[in-house]
Amino acid sequence: MYDITRIKGWPMPVLNELNQPHFDAMADGKVMVQHCPDCDTWLAPGAFLCENCGSTGVQWREACGRGEIYSYVVMNRTFDPAFEAMVPYNVCLIELAEGPRLLANVVGIANSELAIGCAVQATFEKVGEGLPLLKFKPG
Amino acid sequence: MASKKPLAAIRGFAMSDLSRQYIGPGWQLAVTAIHRAIADAGLKKSDIDGLLINKSPVASLMDLPMDLLDYAGLKDLTLCSVVEAEGSSGVQMVQQAALAVQAGMAKAVVCVFADAPIVPGVSTQQAFGMPLPLMGKLGSEAPTGLFGPVAAYALAARRYMHKNSLTEDHLGAVAVACRQWALKNPLAMMKKPLSMEDHHNSPYVVEPFHLFDCSFPVNGAVAVVVTSAERAADGPQPAVYIHGMGQGHRGVTNRRGFENEIEIGAKLAGQGAYAMAGVGPKDIDCAQVYDAFTYCILLQLEQYGFVEPGGGGAFALAGQTAPGGSFPVNTGGGQLSGYYLQGGTPLSEGVMQARGTAGERQVKHDLVLTAAYGGRMMYHACMITSPHASL
Numbered sequence: 001m002y003d004i005t006r007i008k009g010w011p012m013p014v015l016n017e018l019n020q021p022h023f024d025a026m027a028d029g030k031v032m033v034q035h036c037p038d039c040d041t042w043l044a045p046g047a048f049l050c051e052n053c054g055s056t057g058v059q060w061r062e063a064c065g066r067g068e069i070y071s072y073v074v075m076n077r078t079f080d081p082a083f084e085a086m087v088p089y090n091v092c093l094i095e096l097a098e099g100p101r102l103l104a105n106v107v108g109i110a111n112s113e114l115a116i117g118c119a120v121q122a123t124f125e126k127v128g129e130g131l132p133l134l135k136f137k138p139g
Numbered sequence: 140m141a142s143k144k145p146l147a148a149i150r151g152f153a154m155s156d157l158s159r160q161y162i163g164p165g166w167q168l169a170v171t172a173i174h175r176a177i178a179d180a181g182l183k184k185s186d187i188d189g190l191l192i193n194k195s196p197v198a199s200l201m202d203l204p205m206d207l208l209d210y211a212g213l214k215d216l217t218l219c220s221v222v223e224a225e226g227s228s229g230v231q232m233v234q235q236a237a238l239a240v241q242a243g244m245a246k247a248v249v250c251v252f253a254d255a256p257i258v259p260g261v262s263t264q265q266a267f268g269m270p271l272p273l274m275g276k277l278g279s280e281a282p283t284g285l286f287g288p289v290a291a292y293a294l295a296a297r298r299y300m301h302k303n304s305l306t307e308d309h310l311g312a313v314a315v316a317c318r319q320w321a322l323k324n325p326l327a328m329m330k331k332p333l334s335m336e337d338h339h340n341s342p343y344v345v346e347p348f349h350l351f352d353c354s355f356p357v358n359g360a361v362a363v364v365v366t367s368a369e370r371a372a373d374g375p376q377p378a379v380y381i382h383g384m385g386q387g388h389r390g391v392t393n394r395r396g397f398e399n400e401i402e403i404g405a406k407l408a409g410q411g412a413y414a415m416a417g418v419g420p421k422d423i424d425c426a427q428v429y430d431a432f433t434y435c436i437l438l439q440l441e442q443y444g445f446v447e448p449g450g451g452g453a454f455a456l457a458g459q460t461a462p463g464g465s466f467p468v469n470t471g472g473g474q475l476s477g478y479y480l481q482g483g484t485p486l487s488e489g490v491m492q493a494r495g496t497a498g499e500r501q502v503k504h505d506l507v508l509t510a511a512y513g514g515r516m517m518y519h520a521c522m523i524t525s526p527h528a529s530l
Contacts, residue, residue: 010282011281011282011284012282013277013280014278018276019276019277019278022277043394044277045276045277046276046278070298071294071295071298071301071400073285073290073293073347074346075286075345076345076346077344079264079265079287080284091284091285091290093298099394100394100395102393103277103279103283127282
C-alpha cells in the first residue's frame with residue numbers, strides 16, 4: 001500500500017522529490033525520467049540512486065516519448081469512482097526507447113487491438129478537473 | 140541424498156475455523172489456532188517460549204497486535220516478534236523459529252498467521268482493491284487506475300504468457316487441477332467441480348484473469364509449533380522435519396533487460412533450500428506453493444526446477460499437477476479453490492502432507508517443498524520437509 005491523494009479530483013500518489021518532477025513535467029508535455037550520468041543508465045522514477053552502478057548523482061532528463069507496450073491489462077471493474085465511466089479500460093506498462101518502463105493508459109486504440117510490442121508515443125490528456133496526465137497513443 | 144540432521148521440526152499444527160463470514164477479529168482467530176496447535180503438539184502453554192506473528196500486509200496492527208502473547212496467555216517468552224515479509228512471511232516464520240531453536244534461543248516456538256479481511260459491508264474486492272506499490276517506486280498505479288493485486292498480477296501474467304506463447308487454456312488447467320484437489324479436501328471452500336469451460340466462461344476481473352484465476356479469501360488462522368528434531372520425535376503427532384530452507388529477493392527493476400514477471404527470486408530460494416537439504420528438484424514428491432493467481436503456479440514450477448523454463452503451461456495442461464499426475468501441486472486446492480490464508484495456505488497443506496494425514500488426497504510424501512512469496516512475487520521463502528529424521 002502507499003498513500004494516495006486527490007489532485008484536481010484525480011487519484012495521485014503523494015508527491016515527493018523522487019516522483020514530483022515526473023508529474024510536474026506533464027503540464028509542459030514532457031516525459032521526464034531519471035538518468036545516471038556516471039554509467040549512462042536511464043532509470044524509471046523515482047530512483048534515489050542508480051540501480052546499475054550505485055551512483056547518487058542521478059539527474060532528471062527528458063525522454064523522447066516513444067516506446068512500446070511491454071505488457072497490458074484490461075480492467076473490467078474499478079475501485080475508484082474516477083474510473084467508473086472508463087470501464088473497461090486498459091493499463092499498460094510502456095517500455096520507453098531509452099529503457100525505463102512506465103505505467104500508463106493507452107488511448108486511441110480498442111482494447112482488443114492492444115498487443116505487446118505495439119509502438120506508442122506520448123500524449124497528454126486532461127483528467128479530473130483539468131489535471132494533465134501522461135498517456136500513450138499508437139504510433 | 141545427503142545424510143544430515145534436520146534443522147528443526149514441526150511438532151504441532153492447527154487452524155482456526157475458516158469462514159467466508161465474519162467469525163471474529165484476526166487476533167481471536169489467532170488465539171484459537173495457537174491453543175489448538177499447542178494441544179496438537181501435546182504441550183502446555185507453559186512449554187511455549189517463543190511466538191512469531193504474521194499479519195496480512197493489508198491488515199492493521201490492531202487486527203493482529205504484537206501483544207498477542209497476552210491475548211493467548213503466553214508468559215516468559217524468550218523470543219517474540221512480528222515477521223513482516225508480505226506473503227513470504229508464513230514460511231519465513233518457520234525458518235526463523237528453526238534458527239532460534241537451533242541456536243538454543245527457544246525450545247518451542249509458535250508461529251501464527253491470521254486474517255479476517257471479510258467483514259460485514261466490505262467486499263473482499265474492496266478489502267484488497269487498493270493501489271499497491273507493486274510496480275516499483277513511482278506510484279503510477281493510482282493515476283492510471285491499476286487497483287489491487289489482481290491487476291498487478293494480470294500485468295505480469297500477460298507478459299509471461301506472451302513470452303511462452305500461453306493461452307487461457309494453460310491458466311485454466313491450473314484452476315481445474317486445483318479444484319480437483321479441493322474436492323478431496325474437507326477444509327476447502329470450493330465444493331463444485333470446475334471444467335475448463337467453466338473457467339473460460341467466468342467473468343474477467345482483470346484481463347487476462349477470469350474470476351477462477353484468482354484466489355479465494357477467507358477469515359481464518361494457521362499455527363504451527365516448531366521445536367528441535369529431538370523434541371518433536373516424542374510428540375503425539377508425526378514430526379515434520381525441516382531439512383532445507385531458502386529465501387530469494389530480487390526487487391523490481393523497471394527497465395529494459397529485467398523481466399520481473401519471469402525472473403523471480405524463487406530460483407534463488409530453491410537453490411538455497413536444495414543445497415541445505417542436499418537434494419534436488421527431482422527428489423521432491425510434491426509441492427505446496429503460494430497460488431494467489433493461476434499464473435504463479437506455472438512460474439514457480441519452473442523456478443523451483445520441477446520443469447524446464449517455459450514448460451509450466453504444457454505441464455499443467457497435460458494434467459501433471461492434478462490428482463493422478465506425475466507431480467502433485469497444491470494438493471489441498473491451494474488458495475484458488477481451498478482457502479486464501481496467504482503463506483499459511485501452503486504451510487498448512489505442506490504440514491498435513493508431510494505428516495501423512497491428508498486423507499483422501501494424501502500423496503507420496505517423502506519430501507515436500509513448501510513455498511510462499513510476497514508482494515508481486517518479489518519476496519520468496521521455501522523449505523523442504525519430510526517425515527524422516529534423516530534423508
